[in-house]
Amino acid sequence: MRAVLEPALRRYGAPLTVTLLVMSAAWVLLMIALPQLLMVDYSLRPMLPPSKLGGPEDVHTLRNYGTLWSNAIHLGIFLKTVWGSALVTAVTLALSYPMAFYLAQVAPKRKLPTLVLMLVVPFWINEILRTFAWYIILAYNGPLNALLVGLGVWAEPVRLLGGDGGVIAGMVYVYVLFMVLPIYNAIETLDRHQIEAAHDLGAGWIAIHRRIVVPHAKPGIAVGCIMTFMLAAGSYAVPALLGGPQSRWFTEIIYNWFFEGGNWNQGAAYAFILLVLCVGFILLMMRLFRVGLTDIAR
Amino acid sequence: MSRDVALDRVTMRFGAITAVRDVSLTIGAGEFFSFLGPSGCGKTTILRMISGFMEPTSGAIRIGGQDMRGIGPNKRPTALIFQNLALFPLMTVGENIGFGLEVRGVPKVERHSAVQRLLDLVALPDAADKRVTELSGGQRQRVAIARALAVEPSVLLLDEPLSALDLKLRQHMRAELRAIQRRTGVTFIYITHDQGEALTMSDRIAVMNHGVIEQVGDGASIYDHPDTAFVAAFVGEANRFAGTVAEVADGIAALDTPVGRLLGRNPRGLRPGDRAVLFVRPERMREDGAENALAARVSHCDFEGAFVTAVLETADGVRLQVHTPHRGGALPFPPESAARVGFCAGDAVVLPPGDAA
Numbered sequence: 001m002r003a004v005l006e007p008a009l010r011r012y013g014a015p016l017t018v019t020l021l022v023m024s025a026a027w028v029l030l031m032i033a034l035p036q037l038l039m040v041d042y043s044l045r046p047m048l049p050p051s052k053l054g055g056p057e058d059v060h061t062l063r064n065y066g067t068l069w070s071n072a073i074h075l076g077i078f079l080k081t082v083w084g085s086a087l088v089t090a091v092t093l094a095l096s097y098p099m100a101f102y103l104a105q106v107a108p109k110r111k112l113p114t115l116v117l118m119l120v121v122p123f124w125i126n127e128i129l130r131t132f133a134w135y136i137i138l139a140y141n142g143p144l145n146a147l148l149v150g151l152g153v154w155a156e157p158v159r160l161l162g163g164d165g166g167v168i169a170g171m172v173y174v175y176v177l178f179m180v181l182p183i184y185n186a187i188e189t190l191d192r193h194q195i196e197a198a199h200d201l202g203a204g205w206i207a208i209h210r211r212i213v214v215p216h217a218k219p220g221i222a223v224g225c226i227m228t229f230m231l232a233a234g235s236y237a238v239p240a241l242l243g244g245p246q247s248r249w250f251t252e253i254i255y256n257w258f259f260e261g262g263n264w265n266q267g268a269a270y271a272f273i274l275l276v277l278c279v280g281f282i283l284l285m286m287r288l289f290r291v292g293l294t295d296i297a298r
Numbered sequence: 299m300s301r302d303v304a305l306d307r308v309t310m311r312f313g314a315i316t317a318v319r320d321v322s323l324t325i326g327a328g329e330f331f332s333f334l335g336p337s338g339c340g341k342t343t344i345l346r347m348i349s350g351f352m353e354p355t356s357g358a359i360r361i362g363g364q365d366m367r368g369i370g371p372n373k374r375p376t377a378l379i380f381q382n383l384a385l386f387p388l389m390t391v392g393e394n395i396g397f398g399l400e401v402r403g404v405p406k407v408e409r410h411s412a413v414q415r416l417l418d419l420v421a422l423p424d425a426a427d428k429r430v431t432e433l434s435g436g437q438r439q440r441v442a443i444a445r446a447l448a449v450e451p452s453v454l455l456l457d458e459p460l461s462a463l464d465l466k467l468r469q470h471m472r473a474e475l476r477a478i479q480r481r482t483g484v485t486f487i488y489i490t491h492d493q494g495e496a497l498t499m500s501d502r503i504a505v506m507n508h509g510v511i512e513q514v515g516d517g518a519s520i521y522d523h524p525d526t527a528f529v530a531a532f533v534g535e536a537n538r539f540a541g542t543v544a545e546v547a548d549g550i551a552a553l554d555t556p557v558g559r560l561l562g563r564n565p566r567g568l569r570p571g572d573r574a575v576l577f578v579r580p581e582r583m584r585e586d587g588a589e590n591a592l593a594a595r596v597s598h599c600d601f602e603g604a605f606v607t608a609v610l611e612t613a614d615g616v617r618l619q620v621h622t623p624h625r626g627g628a629l630p631f632p633p634e635s636a637a638r639v640g641f642c643a644g645d646a647v648v649l650p651p652g653d654a655a
Contacts, residue, residue, distance in 0.1 A: 193384035200349060200371045200378045201398035201449055211397070215388045 043268035064269035074253055074270075081250035082277060084164065085232035088171045092179045092228050093221065095172065100183035100220075101213065105192060123177055131241045134170045135161065138242065162244030170242040175231050179224035186220025187213060222289040229285075230278045250274055300327040300485045301362030301375060301452035303348060308357035310343050310509075317343040318354070319509040325487060325502075327362075327452075330479050332488040332496040335506035336532070341489045343509075345455050348487065349378045361453060377446035378455045382462070383438055385430045391417075391441050392426035398449035416444040419478065436467045443478060453485045460495060472498050493533050497521065505529045523565065527652040530577040537583070537618050539576045540651065543568045551648040556614045560590050562646030574648050580607070580621035582645035585630055591640040594618055599631045606630060610637060 008017050044060045052058065068074050099119075107115055122130060137144050138160040145157040160166050190213060198208045214221070239249035254274065257267030286292065303325040310318040318340040325331045333341040346352045348359055350371035359366045361375055371378075377398075386394050393400075395416055396409045404412070417423050420440035430438065439459060446454055456475075460468045476499050479486045490496050496503045497517040504514045505528070513525040524530035531538065541555035543564075551564035553576050562576045594610035597617075603624065608631035610618040620639055622630060631637055 191382070191384060193380045193382055194386060196351060196371070197378070197380055197384035198386075198397065198401075200351075200376070201401065201445070202372045203397070203401040204372060207401045211401070212386065 039268045040272070042265050043272055045265055047263045047265045064266050065273065067266060068270065068273060077248050077253055078250050078273070080164075080247075081233055081274075084168060084249070085229050088168055088175070088232040089179075089225050089229045091168065092172050092176055093225060096176055096179035096183055096224065097217075097221070100180050100217075101187055101209075103180075104184050104187035105190070105195065105213075119177060119180060127174055128237045128241070130174055131170055131238050134166070134173060135241050138166050138169070161242055162246065164243075164247045166242040167239050167247050167249070170238045171232050171235060174235075174238055175228045178227040178231060182220040182223040182227070183217055184220070186217040190216045218289045219291050222285050222291045226282050226285050229281050233274060233278055233281075299450075299452055300483050302327045302329075303453055303485065303487065304358075304360040304363075305344070305348075306358040306360065308344070308347065308354045308359060310340070310347060310352065311355045317509050318347070320357070321509075321511055322357075323504060323511065323514055325485060327485055328483050330476065330486045330488065330499055330501045332490060332500040332503045333506055334490055334493060334496040334503050334533070336491055339506040340509035341506050342457060344506075345378070345457055345487065345489050348453070349376050349455050350374045375452040376455055377449050377451035377453075379442050379446050379457065379459045381457045381459065383442040383459065385438060385441060385445070387430050389430070390426065391422070391428050391430060391433070394430060394441055395426075395445045395448050397445065402449070412448060413444075416448055419447070419481070420444045435463050436471060439463065439471055440474075443475070447478075447482060447484070451484060453487060454479075456486065456488045458490050458492075460490075461492070468495075475499060497533075505533060507532070524577070524647060524649065525565070527575050527577070527649045530575075530647065530649060535580050535619060535621075536577040537580060538578075539616065541574065541576070543570050543572045543574050543648070545570055550643050553648055557592055557612050557616055560646070561643035562590075562648040563644060564648050566649060568648060568650065573651055575651050576646050576648045578641045578646040580619040581605075582641050583618070583620040583622075583639050584641060585620075585622065585637070585639060589640060589643050590646065591638055592618065594637055594639060596631045596633050596635050596637055598633055599629065601629060608637075610639065 005017070008020075012020065043064055044062070045058060046061060046063060048055070048058055068078060103112065103115060136142055139145070140157050140159060140161070142160075144160065145154070148154050149157060194212055194216075195208055198212045203211065234251060235249065236251045236255065239247060239252060243249065250270070251274070254267050254270045257263050257270060261267070305321050305323050308318060308321045309316065321344065333344060335341050343352065347354050348361075348366075350366065350369060350373075353367060366374060386397065389397070392410075392413045395413045396404075399409045399412060413426060414423070417425055420443055422437060422440055422444075425433065425437065425441070430441065433441065442459065460471050460475075463471060472495060475486070475488075479499075488496070488499065500517060502514060502516050503520055505512045505520060507528045513520055513529045515523075520529060521534055524533065530536050539553065539555040539557060539560055541553040541560070544552045544554045544559060546552070546564055546567075546569065549564055550561055551568055551574070553560050553562065553574055555576065560576050562578070568574050592612060594612045597609045597611050599606060599608040601624070605621055605623050606629055608620045608622075610620060610631070612618065618639065620631070
């Protein structure tokens with residue numbers, strides 16, 4: 001604390017330092033901590049009509065959290081969201097790792113700006129519009145069906161929208177950059193001679209990746225998986241647009257509690273369950289990849 | 299088991315640049331062979347072609363008689379020691395050394411004993427569980443050697459592996475490398491721009507310049523009998539005098555230079571009228587002017603303990619270096635004094651001007 005304060009005092013002087021500290025503290029407290037605490041409080045109280053607020057029934061209870069376990073449909077959607085997000089993460093990783101490796105170690109340096117630009121340009125467009133593009137691509141009378149029928153892969157168009165397949169494909173597309181970039185950053189720092197040395201010592205490509213590249217890229221892989229999983233689990237637009245009643249996402253249930261059921265207490269409890277899931281996933285990833293917070297912040 | 303390496307008219311082009319031009323030579327099994335040359339001369343390209351990271355544009359590379367075209371680095375009987383060593387920082391020393399065996403599927407127990415045997419060979423018996431980052435520069439060097447030897451290569455390729463070490467350690471490692479080479483009998487191919495390294499360690503040396511081999515031979519023949527002006531200038535120190543050949547007789551050429559007529563050996567058969575350069579080593583210069591006498595002034599004189607190096611300048615501004623052993627007593631060549639120096643015709647060599655470094 002002293003180490004941070006003293007240079008700040010020297011550089012900005014006491015009045016400005018205090019002003020900056022108060023402003024950041026106010027931001028954190030009023031904009032982040034307080035609303036969250038309010039939501040925690042909401043989630044721990046039953047929904048009551050205004051006349052009963054503050055009455056004998058307005059007590060703290062865990063009942064809202066229990067609802068999920070007694071509602072088989074909601075629990076099913078919750079588990080499907082977990083499983084779906086994990087699948088999205090796995091598919092995105094499988095797609096991104098070769099891309100990141102190519103960009104970081106194989107692609108000629110002069111081509112790199114073009115290639116990275118091609119990856120980034122789609123992300124200049126809003127997520128909803130990008131998802132909508134997939135809505136068009138995957139439509140029953142859309143170009144993908146037309147192409148596959150034209151090529152003779154399918155005899156007649158197939159319903160691609162409204163199911164899990166469309167949702168997962170859309171999410172992979174929407175979040176792929178959040179996986180490619182951290183892995184690219186990690187692999188980029190790997191000395192090419194390490195790969196050559198392993199190759200020279202007799203390692204084939206599988207062994208080189210398993211023993212040299214992946215261990216080096218682990219922090220990047222962990223960050224990419226964490227980001228992709230959290231974005232997927234918290235995604236609303238993609239399942240809402242590309243999914244259907246059969247492929248509802250947990251975020252849609254939370255939305256319904258808040259804005260259609262008007263039950264903020266229940267919605268807040270569901271939202272916190274999702275948050276706990278995501279934190280749990282982060283901890284699992286860190287354990288699985290044996291990386292610490294400092295590795296990830298690198 | 300060591301094997302010989304044959305380069306047969308090997309050429310390597312990168313676009314418009316020819317990095318290696320029509321190189322043919324055979325490196326004997328169990329030989330310590332060095333490629334010596336300035337940076338950019340193509341020596342690293344040759345090494346990368348032998349190890350399999352590059353395929354020559356034309357020509358063939360044969361190891362033990364077998365053509366290596368199309369065979370990847372992981373399938374060749376070679377092991378490469380990189381300039382920056384390229385040890386795996388996330389593995390222990392033991393895992394580094396055992397890596398080649400691990401990817402060949404050698405069981406753990408066997409691997410373990412092989413690693414220990416190699417650690418003993420490079421005099422690091424207790425280092426197996428250490429992290430690479432815990433080791434000193436010289437120790438890392440030995441781990442890199444052990445890691446390369448673990449796969450029992452027929453040919454060990456070394457890409458200036460000593461360049462990152464300090465002078466003392468470098469000299470020590472030279473002796474060590476030579477000893478390891480003798481003990482294992484593996485063919486060593488060593489790349490360096492450091493003539494001291496090449497001369498002290500090698501059985502034979504190839505001096506390279508601009509992608510071409512200028513001369514191949516043992517250290518003494520390259521130093522004493524350079525074939526080209528580049529070799530004479532690049533290997534060791536040399537005084538040089540440019541001029542025109544006046545007459546030739548009995549393998550001796552007389553060269554007219556700005557400091558007068560000088561005599562030297564004429565191994566390339568130059569004829570009167572040819573432009574040429576005469577080279578003579580500083581330690582072959584004599585304090586008395588015998589043949590080839592030169593009058594000069596002493597600019598300065600450095601006492602280096604075992605020997606004395608004097609820099610002289612003739613009236614025409616030609617600088618001369620003279621190297622004499624120090625045998626006690628007063629130092630020769632007091633600064634600013636006049637001196638007469640000379641050299642025997644047999645100690646000098648007259649070569650076509652070519653590409654003197």
